[in-house]
Amino acid sequence: MDIRKALITAAGKTQRTLPLQSLVDRDGITKTALTILIEEVLRAGIESIGVIIAPGDAPAFRTAAGVHAERLTFIEQAQPLGYAHAIHSAAAFTGSDPFLLLVGDHLYLSATQQGCAAQLVALARAEKCAVSAVQSTHESQLAYYGAVGGKLVDAARRLYAVDTVLEKPTPTEAEQKIDVPGLRAGYYLCFFGMHVLTPSVHRILAAKFEKAKGRENTVHLRAALAQLAQSERYLAAELDGRRYDFGVKYGLLTAQLALALDGKDRDEVLRGLIEILATNQPTAK
Secondary structure: OOOOEEEEEEOOOOOOOHHHOEEEOOOOOEEEHHHHHHHHHHOOOOOEEEEEEOOOOHHHHHHHHHHHHHHEEEEEOOOOOOHHHHHHOOHHHHOOOOEEEEEOOEEEEEOOOOOHHHHHHHHHHHHOOEEEEEEEEEHHHHHHOOEEEEEEEEOOOOEEEEEEEEOOOOHHHHHHHOOOOOOOOOEEEEEEEEEEEOOHHHHHHHHHHHHOOOOHHHOOHHHHHHHHHHHOOEEEEEOOEEEEEOOOOOHHHHHHHHHHHOOOOHHHHHHHHHHHHHHOOOOOO
16 A cells, blocks of 8 residues: 555644644754654655645744645645544545545654654555554543554554444443453553545545535544444554644643653753752642
8 A cells, every 4th residue: 555645634723723833852953843743744755745724824834834845735624614524625635545644733752763653654554454543541531532442453563453433432431332452441542643544534524524414513533434444444553652642731741841851852851850840849738
């Protein structure tokens, strides 16, 4: 499977400014989150990158992309009708090709020399099917992520054949409907914010949007992925890395700390954290 295109979604009302935020990367260089994401994608061997934005946001995103701006195709989501609609807005860009999909409010830190996106693309190419990256996540965080259930098919590579997809389930719903052997109690395989998807996803979404005319915001990617799992081979993979959602409370701070502690200035950052902890003890009452 030849994967040469990628999409980054950044059109959501609460998401559209997040990729424009500046952070200091592992090399101590100040970059926008968008630039860090673009570099993650390029390391995976991707040639064309589409960025899904809200109308009028192209100039800000072009500036935030810096030297990478010429590599980007900006795709406006004409109406704020949800994540699935944003992805389907790029159907003409991806065409009949498989594509890498990333959300614009996550950063990724690999535990190996190979980036997270590169790991996922390599797996999808080898398996010749759609693959969603997942991360073992405590049930207290289920409100933020979609979750999958399935059968472990390759323990060495931590690959699962997906049979169930739920959108932000409650812990009770997850316990009743998701089965993933081998995970610790209270943990589930939640989406990593990164997928390689086949053109079938756009065909499924097109049918769902046609049926939901006037109610397009009721169409969800979760339902399309659940249908995909019933119609073709669809895997989930635990990558050697971690996702950092900087769209949640303190998320940008956590992402910046993760970058700093993984980089060349680790010792300096640790000393600063120790000083903060030592000098900001809670006052006894």
